[in-house]
Amino acid sequence: MPTKTNREIYNERILQATLDRAYHAFSNPSLLKEWWGPEGFTNTIHEFDLRPGGKWLLTMHGPNNVNYENTSVFKTIKPQQLVSWSRTSKPLFDMEVEFIELNDSETQISFRMIFETASDCEKLRTFVGPKNEENFDRLEKVLLNVSV
Template sequence: MIAENEIYSSRILEAPVRRVYQAFAQPQHLRNWWGPEGFTNTIHEFDLRPEGKWVLTMHGPEKGNYENESVFTDVQPEKLVVWKRLSQPLFNMEVHFKKIDEENTEIAFRMIFKSVSECEKIKSFAVTKNEENFDRLEKELSFVII
């Protein structure tokens, strides 16, 4: 069940769970698909372990650089990655990796906000942008070697 202060998006991908997880765990792949269509990323720090930091700049397609800083709180390879955003907008993010079978994986994003009103500010565009994120991930998966 999805709470009113959460945004949930998921997609089933035609790729083994290990490949999908590595597309996230390897910054050289993550930078190519993270964010909405048209965005590029500069990853300054990516320490994928509890208490490790993830610092990146998302570059908008038309203008603007968006600084992002987070700290990982839970890392379960090929299952779950959780982080707490330290930059605005503030929320906790869960990325779930679920093996459907040997060649299919469900990836799910759960964005958890402190309040319903904070969630509503982001929800109007986040669902569509998360779908763009998944589209970009699908394209990047063919470049991930496992």
């Protein structure tokens, strides 16, 4: 679904992958670390407790040699459907990642970032939207080698 309010950033992509493969690339930290974040970033995942109330702690290592600490708490886990979390490090927002099986070989993935205020959202919109697309580009490359 497209953005519903001026507090949201929404991106979606149709992946040439089964729902099982697409979800596995997210739910398996050893795969997730390979594609999470914009082009040029690498990740160290310190904790990935994929359950409601579980923590996700990671360090994103930027191409500029700056480390970005990310902390989040998972809210909703519906395997192969929806994963949501709240970031507890800045910038603060809620994130929803949705998986929709389109057919036997295609899956739609979407990112919905929900900010507290429209102002908070607008500060990041022009930067984050294109970076989410880079995330999807990286995911597509990882999916070429994922089997479940």
